[in-house]
Amino acid sequence: MPTFTARHVFPVSGPPLARGTVTVEGDRITAVLPHGERTADTNFGNAALIPGLVNAHTHLDLSAARGAVPPTPAAQFTDWLHAVVAFRRQSPTPVAEAVRAGLAESLRYGTTLLGDISTDGTSFDLLADAPVRAVVFHEVIGLKPERFAATQSSCRSWLDGELQSLTLLARRGLVRRGVSPHAPYTTQFAGYQDWGDVMLASHVAELPGEADFLRTHAGPLRDFLESIGAWADGDLAPSVAAVLDALSRTRSLVVHGNYLSVTEHRKHFTPAMTLIVCPRTHAAFGHPPHPWPMFAAAGVRVAVGTDSLASNPDLDVLAEIRLLRRTHPDAPGPQLLRMATLSGAESLGFAAECGSLDPGKSADFVAVPLPDADGDPHELLLAGDHGRRRVYYRGTETPASQER
Numbered sequence: 001m002p003t004f005t006a007r008h009v010f011p012v013s014g015p016p017l018a019r020g021t022v023t024v025e026g027d028r029i030t031a032v033l034p035h036g037e038r039t040a041d042t043n044f045g046n047a048a049l050i051p052g053l054v055n056a057h058t059h060l061d062l063s064a065a066r067g068a069v070p071p072t073p074a075a076q077f078t079d080w081l082h083a084v085v086a087f088r089r090q091s092p093t094p095v096a097e098a099v100r101a102g103l104a105e106s107l108r109y110g111t112t113l114l115g116d117i118s119t120d121g122t123s124f125d126l127l128a129d130a131p132v133r134a135v136v137f138h139e140v141i142g143l144k145p146e147r148f149a150a151t152q153s154s155c156r157s158w159l160d161g162e163l164q165s166l167t168l169l170a171r172r173g174l175v176r177r178g179v180s181p182h183a184p185y186t187t188q189f190a191g192y193q194d195w196g197d198v199m200l201a202s203h204v205a206e207l208p209g210e211a212d213f214l215r216t217h218a219g220p221l222r223d224f225l226e227s228i229g230a231w232a233d234g235d236l237a238p239s240v241a242a243v244l245d246a247l248s249r250t251r252s253l254v255v256h257g258n259y260l261s262v263t264e265h266r267k268h269f270t271p272a273m274t275l276i277v278c279p280r281t282h283a284a285f286g287h288p289p290h291p292w293p294m295f296a297a298a299g300v301r302v303a304v305g306t307d308s309l310a311s312n313p314d315l316d317v318l319a320e321i322r323l324l325r326r327t328h329p330d331a332p333g334p335q336l337l338r339m340a341t342l343s344g345a346e347s348l349g350f351a352a353e354c355g356s357l358d359p360g361k362s363a364d365f366v367a368v369p370l371p372d373a374d375g376d377p378h379e380l381l382l383a384g385d386h387g388r389r390r391v392y393y394r395g396t397e398t399p400a401s402q403e404r
Helices: 060-065 074-090 095-109 123-128 145-159 210-216 220-227 240-247 262-268 279-284 292-297 317-327 333-339 342-347 377-381 399-403
Strands: 003-005 021-025 028-033 047-051 053-058 111-118 133-140 175-181 199-204 252-256 273-277 301-304 365-369 390-393
Touching: 047 377, 053 095, 053 252, 053 273, 053 301, 053 317, 053 342, 060 074, 060 095, 060 111, 074 220, 095 111, 095 123, 095 390, 111 123, 111 342, 123 133, 123 175, 133 145, 133 199, 145 175, 199 240, 210 220, 210 240, 240 252, 240 262, 262 292, 273 292, 273 342, 279 317, 292 301, 301 317, 301 333, 301 342, 317 333, 333 342, 333 377
Parallel strands: 053 111, 111 133, 133 175, 175 199, 199 252, 252 273, 273 301
Antiparallel strands: 003 021, 021 028, 047 365, 365 390
16 A cells, blocks of 8 residues: 655645645555655655646647647637638548547646547547546537538437447446537537436637627628538527526536626526636637636636647646636635646546545546745645656556656
8 A cells, every 4th residue: 555745735625734645555545644644655755746637628639739720819719710620621630649649648747537529539439548537528510400410410329339349448437428519609509408417518608799699690600600611590599598508407518608697697507517617728819807706606616628739738737727826816726726626527527536635536646846935835836837747547657647
C-alpha cells in the first residue's frame, strides 16, 4: 500500500492538508490523512497533490486544428465557423490520429476524465483503450430532414453498440455513451427529445444573436447556414428556454452559455444539469463577461472545459481555472479547483469514482509543482506552471505524463 505526500494535498471534498498523505491499495485510495499520521513512500516535494482533472467539454477530433482557424471577434463568429467547416473538409490528418494526439496531450496535463463530443462516435474505442475515463457524445446535427434523419439514425445505432467493438474497459463502465444535439441553430428541435435517460450535451447560448435567430429565423446565422447549404426552415427550437427545458429531462451539459441570463434562464436548470464554461475560448472570441458566477451563486453546478484546439492553445484544464483566477479575483480558490475536478465528475456521472481524493475512490491524482513561495495553498496552485506534472490513473503513473 504505497503512500504519497506533497507540500499540499487537496482532497477537494475538504480543506487542503499541509504535507498530508494519500495511501493507495491497488487502484483505490484507502486513506487521506494529515501530516504525521503515516510515513510516505513517495514525496513529490514542493508540489500540490490534486485529484485528476476533469475536462467536461472538448472535441478531440479537432486536435489537428491548433493555429489553423484562429478565433475571430464574437461579432464575426460565423467567419470562424466557415473556417472550421473548411478545415474539417480539407484536413489531411485522419480523425483517429487527431483524437490520439489530443488524448495524449490531455493526459500529460493531468486530465483523467473527459467529456468528448465526437462527430460520429469515433473516439469511443480509442478512449476505451486509454488510461482515462470518458463520456463520448455522438453528435446529432442537421436542419434538413435528410441530414438530421441520417445523424439521428447513426447515433441510435451507435448507442446500441452496433458500430463499435466494446473493449473490456468500456464494458466495465469507464467509457460511456451520450448524445450531443450540436446546437439549437444547427439541429432540429426533435434532436433534443426522445433519448430516454441518455446523457446529453449541447452548445447553448454560445453566440451573439442566437436567441434572436431562434425567434426570427433571420440574421448572420441564417446567412451562414444558407452559404454552406445547411439551411431548412422547419423544426427549430422556439427559444433558448425551450432547449434548456428539453435538456432538463435527463443529466445534461449546457455548454458555453455565454449569453445566458440568470434572471431569465436559472429557473430552467435542474440539479441534473451543469453549465460548462470554457474560459480561454470565451476570452479568445471576446465575448462579454460570462454569467457563470451568478449561476453558481444561484445554485447551478458549474464545471469547466477546454473546448477544442481550434479555439484554444492547448488542452490544459488547470490553465482554464488559472484564467478565471485572473478575471474573477473574488472567486474562492476552492470553488475554482472544484469546477475543474469534482463538479466536472458530478456533471459526467462519475463522482462516485473520481473527482476528489477520498477513501474508496479511484487513485487518480496529479502532482503539480508549486512556486517556491509562501501563501494560500490554492493561490500557489493557481499561480502558474512551475515544472512537469506527474499523473497517476488508478494508482499507476501514466506513460504520457513521463513524456512531457
